[in-house]
Amino acid sequence: MSSIRELHRQLVQKERSAVEIAQATLEQIQTLEPKVHSFLHITADRALEQAQQVDAKIAAGEEIGLLAGIPIAIKDNLCTKGIPTTCGSKILQNFVPPYESTVTQRLINAGAVMVGKTNMDEFAMGSSTESSAYQLTGNPWDLTRVPGGSSGGSAAAVAAGEVPIALGSDTGGSIRQPAAFCGVVGMKPTYGLVSRYGLVAFASSLDQIGPFGRSVEDTAIVLGAIAGHDPRDSTSLNVEIPDYASALKPDLKSRGRLRVGVIQEAFGQGLDPTVEAAVNRALEELKGLGAEVQMVSCPQFRQGVSAYYIIAPSEASANLARYDGVKYGYRSDDAPSLLSMYTKTRAQGFGAEVKRRIMIGTYALSAGYYDAYYLKAQRVRTLIKQDFETAFAQVDVLICPTSPITAFKAGEKTDDPLSMYLTDLMTIPVNLAGLPALSLPCGFDDRGLPIGIQLIGNVLQEGLLLEVAHAYEQATPWHQRSPSLKG
């Protein structure tokens, strides 16, 4: 799979047309889908139409941007006008959005070619993409294992070489954890950097959209295209967006001092020793690149899971109240009254994990429990945020594993929700604090499964994260390996 810059060069030098690239991508998807099952919908007609428009521009001698003619996959919780958007849920099986999300509109404007919508945990609630109402996605490195989640379809599509880039969403790790499991780069930007307009809401104070790529540079190019202020999202930040990709340098020599902090609470109980070893090796490599590495403490880091699994389901229970069978989506047809129509529609339309989270959230917000759960969790959220503030007074970048483990077997954790929740231990605190973070490959375990390292930055430090990640990537071989997709 070629990089964005290589595909761009081929287009500009007229070695290949955008239509040829789109066709080759669609053929590749057709070959690999029976194994990987990354996609819920493949949008071949629209892809070829968008590609033709790019070719027309090239033929007319117009200058094209870096993303023009580049195939991209979109997570199925981003509204795409005229194209089904199911959120991996039966309740939205027939939903075709009448409008376009801001991020997909920006990609259209940039000439990117959407080839399909990817599989995901239902309403982005899950860490393995197994809660999708439609299909199981395989991890391209071992098809009997999960790709991570909730953006598992997007991560698997990029890892398998079905597409060069994809979009996902990240509420508690849903971009970074599948990026780690699938051996690709995935980034969650600062809360508010990317507009959430048209993203189906899960937990509004935590949700962010972000890119997947095979390389840091490709990831940076996509981030630059989707970031920026949007009056349609009141939490959107009105800040200047730097040219992330152009700022990347082959090493850290021109940077001056770079202080890297290792979060000590991320190590210890529950951490797979092979993951720990790979992260330690990566820290040595960063030292070799000139970084000063020190241990730092975020004392409440491990309390994040509890705070998150109160806050996120609480917000979800309110956000998902809209699925009532009235205005769109599924409606139960055996309900004689309005109330029974609501309860039956939701009972039949939602899967087990979504129901479980609606139950937790409704309970946590109900009279008599609000202070003990929701308010308590929000206070702990403050403590977690303060820990990061203290840490960033000492260092420029924080590092820890992305996930305590590598990809697990399909079905291994579906009966034990709590053990599934704990796989998000390292990514959750970042969402609670609204910070930017990315996962990039830093090695493989003894089964040949990818290991991800997480780089966390202070507010709006995406550029620094990408710079450090790019320098590390250039100095290490991990991103050059591809899955064989046998079996």
Added chain:
Amino acid sequence: MPVKLYLSTYAYQTMIDQEQVRKVAHLARLELTPAEEVQFTTQLNDILDYFQQLSELETDTVEPTTRAIDVSNVTRRDQREPFDDREELLEAAPDREGEFFKVPQIMGGE
């Protein structure tokens, strides 16, 4: 109630029983099967028990965080922006009558 041995540092207590699960499901407008009620009672107890670790933290003087990155007082002009395809919105509804969304009987019956 299924009896469960908790090997944690917290004393075992039932956080939520089946009757409460039924009540919460009603608040959430979810019809649960008897099997789901039993399963959710066990699972919610496990999860709520895990949450107990938060009670060890002293937070009385800590302000709650509602949003991580605060952008307050975001205003815009109160201007109408008509959606140009009303028919498409109505067409998406499971049931309609003319230009109205149609729902089952609201009054009486239960």
